Amino acid sequence: MVYIVDDDWRICEALDELMAASGLAALTFPSIAAYLQHARADAPGCLVLDVDLPELNGLDFQEQIADEHPPIVFITGYGDIPSTVRAIRHGAVNFLTKPYNDAELLASIRTALEMDRAARAQRLELKALQKRYERLTPREREALPLIVSGLLNKQAAAELGISDVTMQIHRGKIMQKMDASSFAELVRLADRLQIPIYHVRLTKRSFHDDNP
Template sequence: MAGVIHIVDDDASFRTAIERRLKKAGYVVATYPSAQHLLDCLPSENELGCILLDVRIPGLSGPELQGRLSEIGSILPIVFLTGYADVQTTVRAIKAGAEDVLTKPVSSEELLAAVERALAHHQLMRGQRNQLEIVRALIAKLTPREREVFELVIRGKTNKQVANALGATERTIKAHRHRVMEKLQVQSLAELVSLAERAGILSSPSGTGQTN
């Protein structure tokens, strides 16, 4: 799986060695001597990729960079590389969303396997993000009244209850509901609820009737 691998490490000789191994395996490689350098030249999410990140870097540390990237919504998977492996660091990094934590020196086999897993995860995440953007774009096409009907229907309200809540007739609500389902390209209430969950309007399948 082709992709761009971003190496962040203050050790120039290590960066060069890893870059050589990855290029030999067919990857495009970008290197950064510090976490700040990567933030200043933020990688595009449009390209399949991942970040190989040293834990202990002068200035902004690896975990701190991980936090910054999370704050700005980056979905680039991070594989940590450390010469000082300890359980606490590993657990903290994985809990914060790291793809893997590898201990230096790392074998080519172990490195490439981790990179492949990270790229596969990025591909999956990008697909999910694209689907989410499509869903939100469809919802944005609803008129204000259709959005009100949508919000009530997905929370289990009947046409009669929606009509009472909005001061309209059931016939009018049925018409609005039909247009909502047409615009959102769904065939059933179950699909409508599922779409609302994906868009973050409903918190979970068991959360019908509640807002986030």
């Protein structure tokens, strides 16, 4: 879905026709307030946003919304380098001046839709991963940072004040609940969850511990 926000009805009408001719669904709004009042579809989207809007500047709005809205393609009749740099630095897909080139605008919109599609997929994957993490017991959550930090069982067990056997049991259950087929995969999953790496001073004797 392409959301078009411009206070010039002629621009909205022209863009709506362009989207329809290109096989893209679109909705137009005369202001940011009107756009915010509309419930967005649960589908990949792109926000085509004018810069000079009543009540709230498009660039200021961009900085307020963070990742809460679809990727933005700016269109403006008063483009300048500082505004372009500001928009791109905050994640805009493109910054086009009126009269814009239809082909360039459509290419930017399709890029934004693909970006949003990928971001939505990543959010769903992360949500599923977080649910797996929530299945861990409090003790297993304490053990996970030690495991992915590369500590041997004896070292991790010592940090938690438990036996080696109990640590081995925790490791097995963590692998199972996190659906990790290997240690490397567990490390990648923990990294996606931003599990902090646990730092511990390793003694020379620790490196000769043959207990995995």
